[in-house]
Amino acid sequence: MDAAAPSAGGPLAGVRVIDLTSVVFGPYATQIMADMGADVIKVEPPDGDNTRWITTGPEAGMGGIYVNVNRGKKSVMLDLRREEDKAALRVLIATADVFIHSMRGKAIARLGFDYEAVRAIRPDIVYTNCYGYSRRGPEADKPAYDDTIQAECGIPYVQGLMNGEPGYVATIMADKVAGLHALYATMMALFHRERTGGRGKGEGQEVEVTMFEAMASFMLVEHANGAMFSPPTTPAHYHRAVEKNRRPYRTKDGYVAALVYNDKHWNAFVQAVRPDWASDEFATLAQRATQIGRVYGLLGETFLTRTTQEWMDTLTALHIPCSPLRTTDELFDNAQLNAIGFFEVIETQQGPTRLPGVPTWFSRTPGRVQGPAPRLGADNDAVLGSPATDRLGDA
Structure with missing residues (x-):
């Protein structure tokens, strides 16, 4: 191969991720991992990820949000209330580099897959918890969704300063911002493992990423303003951002x-x-x-x-x-996006699907949409059969 040519597979080629996340927060993080070449095995319960059903698609269980944030992954359906299915997951964990979940702490512990249990199977694992609130505070195990986290971190409040009435931002911002935090935190932990010996020898660790703390950090970048100082010099908001005349x-x-x-x-x-x-x-x-x-x-x-x-x-x-001022529909015909080949059309069992592609560029290890989103349990045989157990020799 030409020494100047890009490498195939993406920068995460060879990394295996066991993904027990659902909705958008965790799946957005693991979608990017899949785009970058990781082997992402999405473990779903018998009813599947809720996002299969909350938006429309060409077939039941393949809604638009699900198809987008789960592209390029493999779906394994396991009922983790059953001992044989727990045993199958343990086999997969032994082959993995990353274990990531979005269950509440008590729930994942009851199933027998908290950090200590998973580390006992795979000592160098990077184990990422995706929570609403940190376990270290009084709100540990409190349920959370994008709307409630927006309210908790002040987004409707500052929207009210601008518009006269509190309101949510019209995008699921908390899920996506937290997902990006989960991505970089997991990658940093993998980098640490590489620096301390690499796969099988390096130091794994547990990572915690939370929606509330991530969004508090995000909001206070500019809105902390003069409230950071002692004594405060201004209220905690950036006046230009909330000015009522700031609009198209x-x-x-x-x-x-x-x-x-x-x-x-x-x-x-x-x-x-x-x-x-x-x-x-x-x-x-x-x-x-x-x-x-x-x-x-x-x-x-x-x-x-x-x-x-x-x-x-x-x-x-x-x-x-x-x-x-453009509409979101117009993004699909945007001259800049089309010139750089941003959208990728892939063939799926539901027909041609035009997906937003990878927004970052690498000269040597470019990412790409690795394939369609899987139907529920589509990869059970391939992943849980000999291809999975064969990898145990590399563990």
């Missing part, structure tokens, strides 16, 4: 998003569009920041004077960040 600007025929924000962009806009604003009152970013609501209001009045395309032409020429 209405134009003559639609909407445009634009951020006329830093001094370079502001001065270019003033010179080209509103020379009457060239005053000491708005001269610096610091001055504009203290009266950001008024600035947004003035910009809103100005954007009403031209069409969306006229504004796009003007702002693009001035190198000011801008975009017309």
